[in-house]
Amino acid sequence: MREQMLKSILSELNGSSADIEASAVISSDGLTMAALLPQDVDEDRVGAMAAAMLSLGERTARELARGELEQVMVKGENGYILMSHAGKDAVLTVIARKDAKLGLIFLDAKRAAKAIADIL
Amino acid sequence: MKRLDNKIIFTGPVGAGKTTAIGSISDIPPIKTDAAASDMTLHRKSHTTVALDYGVLNLDGGAKVHLYGTPGQERFDFMWDILSTGGIGLILLLDNSRPNPMKDMQFFMNAFKDFLREAPLVIGVTKTDVKPSPSVKHYAEILARVDQRPPIFEIDGRNREDVKNLVMALLFSIDPGLEG
Known part of the structure; x- marks a missing residue:
């Protein structure tokens, strides 16, 4: 039930912009709760990686006096990975194309994260 | 001591006391990355490490x-x-109260087998007060x-001397001439 609701938020998010290729909701200890990822992606590993990145980002932000972490962004040759908190105990991961308009994606991701936090 | 900076790695199954052990001996406030557990771990403890723990032990003579x-958990393999790169030795903590600590030992020794080809291993068995066997x-x-x-x-991971x-033992097996 909850997974269905999360999935519908994710599919709305993926549909909101052609630049968003995939997304997932992950518990903060790295387990996938719902995902719309390409078939060849291992959900468990992506989940664990997102949790590790976000947790390190949080510690780094605090260590360098940047306050509470809002998001972690990774940029590769082929595009972006954006991770942000969706409530205290979950992570929203968004995978976007390389020519994506980041401002819009931030906005969509923030909206989706809020909706996810409300469900959890 | 020849090298001034050494890196060693603590590994082992969930709940063996890795975070606690590093907290016990670190001379700086340890860096922890723990998150609320939602998996099977929850039966054993409320929080679990998701990226790494980091601490520093200062030895007499200025070595760090x-x-x-x-x-x-294996999903963080x-x-x-990432963490074992550049390390000079491995400390494997085993939780004796888990269902099959012997299998845990074999699992982790296999997972780190490439690393252990180059670097020594020391094993610490924890929670022997909860379950004394295997010895x-x-x-x-x-x-x-x-x-x-x-x-x-x-060992008791909460005891600084035990962990030290x-x-x-690990540093001696690398350099028997070491003075602690």
């Missing part, structure tokens, strides 16, 4: 030992590779069958 702790001797016998003879200790002994 950087202590890195890994997450325990990419962190095992340290039993672990040693099983390892001897595959021609492995790492130092094995019964593990680290010193």
Whole structure:
């Protein structure tokens, strides 16, 4: 039930912009709760990686006096990975194309994260 | 001591006490990355390490030992590779109260087998007060069958001296002339 609701938020998010290729909701200890990822992606590993990145980002932000972490962004040759908190105990991961308009994606991701936090 | 900075890695299954052990011996406030547990871990404890633990142990004579702790769950095995790069030795903590600590030992020794080809291993067995068997001797016998003879200790991860002994045993096996 909850997974269905999360999935519908994710599919709305993926549909909101052609630049968003995939997304997932992950518990903060790295387990996938719902995902719309390409078939060849291992959900468990992506989940664990997102949790590790976000947790390190949080510690780094605090260590360098940047306050509470809002998001972690990774940029590769082929595009972006954006991770942000969706409530205290979950992570929203968004995978976007390389020519994506980041401002819009931030906005969509923030909206989706809020909706996810409300469900959890 | 020749090298001034050394990096050692603490690994082992969930709940073996890696975070606690690093917290016990670190001379700086340890860096922890723990998150609320939602998996099977929840039966054992409320929080679990998701990226790494980090601490520093200062030895007499000015040498520094950087202590890195890994997450325990297998889904974080990419962190095992990342953290063990550049390390000079491995401390494997085993939780004696888990269903099959012997299997845990074999699992982690296999997961780190490439690393252990180049670097020594020391084993610390925790929670022997909760469950006394298998004994340290039993672990040693099983390892001897595959021609492995790492130092094995019964330890309490909350006890600074216990954990420091593990680290010193590891450093001695790298450099027997070391003075702690």
